Amino acid sequence: xxxxxxxxxxxxxxxxxxxxxxxxxxxxxxxxxxxxxxEILENKDVVVQHVNIQGLGRTKEDLLGxxxxxxxxxxxxxxxxxxxxxxxxxLLRLGIFKDVEVLIDTSEGADALPNGLDVTFEVTEVKRxxxxxxxxxxxxxxxxxxxxKLPNMFGRAEKLTFQFSYGTKETSYGLxxxxxxxxxxxxxxxxxxxxxxxxFPWSSLKETDxxxxxxxxxxxxxxxxxxxxxxxxxxxxCLARSASFAVREESxxxxxxxxxxxxxxDSRNSAIFPSRGALLRVNQELAGYTGGDASFLKEDFELxxxxxxxxxxxxxxxxxxxxxxxxxxxxxxxxxxxxxxxxHFYTFFxxxxxxxxxxxxxxxxxxxxLHLYTPLPFRPGKGGFxxxxxxxxxxxxxxxxxxxxxDGPRAHLQKLAECIRxxxxxxxxxxxxxxxxxxxxxxxxxxxxxGDR
Numbered sequence: 001x002x003x004x005x006x007x008x009x010x011x012x013x014x015x016x017x018x019x020x021x022x023x024x025x026x027x028x029x030x031x032x033x034x035x036x037x038x039e040i041l042e043n044k045d046v047v048v049q050h051v052n053i054q055g056l057g058r059t060k061e062d063l064l065g066x067x068x069x070x071x072x073x074x075x076x077x078x079x080x081x082x083x084x085x086x087x088x089x090x091l092l093r094l095g096i097f098k099d100v101e102v103l104i105d106t107s108e109g110a111d112a113l114p115n116g117l118d119v120t121f122e123v124t125e126v127k128r129x130x131x132x133x134x135x136x137x138x139x140x141x142x143x144x145x146x147x148x149k150l151p152n153m154f155g156r157a158e159k160l161t162f163q164f165s166y167g168t169k170e171t172s173y174g175l176x177x178x179x180x181x182x183x184x185x186x187x188x189x190x191x192x193x194x195x196x197x198x199x200f201p202w203s204s205l206k207e208t209d210x211x212x213x214x215x216x217x218x219x220x221x222x223x224x225x226x227x228x229x230x231x232x233x234x235x236x237x238c239l240a241r242s243a244s245f246a247v248r249e250e251s252x253x254x255x256x257x258x259x260x261x262x263x264x265x266d267s268r269n270s271a272i273f274p275s276r277g278a279l280l281r282v283n284q285e286l287a288g289y290t291g292g293d294a295s296f297l298k299e300d301f302e303l304x305x306x307x308x309x310x311x312x313x314x315x316x317x318x319x320x321x322x323x324x325x326x327x328x329x330x331x332x333x334x335x336x337x338x339x340x341x342x343x344h345f346y347t348f349f350x351x352x353x354x355x356x357x358x359x360x361x362x363x364x365x366x367x368x369x370l371h372l373y374t375p376l377p378f379r380p381g382k383g384g385f386x387x388x389x390x391x392x393x394x395x396x397x398x399x400x401x402x403x404x405x406x407d408g409p410r411a412h413l414q415k416l417a418e419c420i421r422x423x424x425x426x427x428x429x430x431x432x433x434x435x436x437x438x439x440x441x442x443x444x445x446x447x448x449x450x451g452d453r
Contacts, residue, residue, distance in 0.1 A: 048072050048080060049107045049116040055123040059096060060155040066183030067091055071119055080104060084119055091121065093185060095159065096152040099124040126151050136167075143167030156182060172196040186224070190215040202359045204243035207335055208235040226262040229290070231255070234335055246360055250334050257292035260285040268306060273373075273390070273431050275314045279304040287336075288327055295328040296336060313374040321366035325405065337361030338400055366416055367398030373429065390429045392441065397422035422447045 051071050053064055067090040074080040081104070088100045100123050107116030132147040143165050150160040159178040165171065174194030181187040192215070197208045211232035218225055236251045261284050268277035281302040288295025300322035307315050326332045338361055373390040380386045399420050403412050427441030 046074070046076055046080065046115045046117050047113055048074055048119055049111070049113060050118040052118065052120045053123060054120060055125065057125050058128075058155050059123075059125060059152060063094075063156045063182050064091065067094070068121065077104075077117075080117060080119065084121075088121065090185075091123065094157045094180075096126060096157050097123045098126050128152075136165075141167050141169045143170065156180075157185070169201075170196065170198040187218045188216075190217070199239055201239060203334065203361070204239045204247050205334065206237050206239045208237075209233070210235075222265055224264050224266070226260075228260045228262075229258070230260070231257045231292070236333075236335060247334070254294055254333065254335075255292035256287055256294040256336075257290040258285050258287035258294075259290060268304070270434070272434055272437050273429075274304075274306040274316070275308045276306055278306065294333060294336065295326070295330060296332055297325045297327060298336070299323050299325075311374065313372060316371040316373065317369070318371070319366070319368040322364070323403070324363040326363075332363055334360055337363055338365045362400040362402050364403050364412065364416060365398065365400040367396070369394060369396040388431045390431075392427045392429045392439065394426070394441070395422070395424045397447070420447055421445075 048071055051068050053061065053068070056064075068087045071080065071083045071087050074083045084102045084104065088102055091097055091100045100121055103120040103122065105118045105120065107113060107118050128150065130149045130151065132145075132149070134145050136143050136145060144167070145163065145165045147161065147163045149162075152158065153160055157180050159176075161176045161178070162174070163176075164173040172194060174192060174196075176193075177191045179189045190213075192213045194212075195208070195210045197206070199206050209232050211230060213228060213230040215226060215228045232255070234254045234256060236254070238248055238251055262281065264279070264281040266277070266279045266281075268274035268279055279302065283298075283300045285296075285298040285300075287298075300320070302318070302320040304316065304318040309315055322338065324332055324336060324338075372393040374393075375382075376386060376389050376391060397420055399416050399418070401415050401418075403415060423443050423445045425441050425443035427439055430438040432438060
């Protein structure tokens, strides 16, 4: 009996990363005696009789059954190819396979139907232990990051990760365990243990956090949700002898136990270089009701909208802000307040009750930006390397302050609108794959107030 392999369908590659579908292609049988099996390809109705997975070692088969089940629902050859491609993407998304290849063959054996097909996934599992080393530069800081990962620990896409980071201002290490729900990778549980030591020269403050957290992620309709509990033992200290009394007064140990919920709606076509779509993210954090001596309610939001214009240019508008409301009649901690508003340059606001130059932060902030991204002038490298670059024009504004919560919403808005800091400028943006972007901007600060840096 004849068989139809991927390599015999040159216009329809069926293995590796080039799985494609072209319904207009004409498929010819390799030899005349295979006329019976050729009818399978020409007939619109086919039946997927068997789906096989080859190359499994420590992976449990029941996990993969959820990812490949839709292949059995295919009704014609083109549908088989599409669903096999989607199943391959789902298998790779699990992060437990180095490579996945797909092979479609005619069914053989005593139970073979005239229009029966067998689909085989040939997988290559990742190693039991992997390591990584990289450096990161950003936010006026450089760091070295070392990582160890144990993927697919128990055979169902679990992952244990250890990471150590040493930087010029921050040093951290942490242990993380990730567990997805079989058949629903977007629903997952993450457990973390960590220690972070950071320095904040603008506040003459150093902070050491030792904590643990549990995080549950799940989709609901068009939204994505994250429920999180975090317990942190925080140690605050003075970074310099010249630290102000206000900073010294907040030095010492404290415990924070907080529940938080994040909901987001993201229709952008890319998180790094979006050209269309919008993002809305809202986060609420409640501390003090599950223990600890920090007690507050914190709200943050982020909104971004992108629209493609003429000449392959993109206009992007963003707005984000937040508010911290102390509970229990006690003042907020400097570790919980916002100290800076970033808009292509750092803006540090004058202290509230300090004359030594230490910045104590504020309980409310907002920031917004309008960005125009265009191709490079004269389009050098069009269709290739040049498409990774964009010209960038921007206008940013923001403010940060403390609020008197007895004054009412109108007074709060008036205070946030006072002494707005804003800037404009231009630069070059480079996309680094789908991981990050690098910006080189020339910025002209405007609306600068006394004490800003």
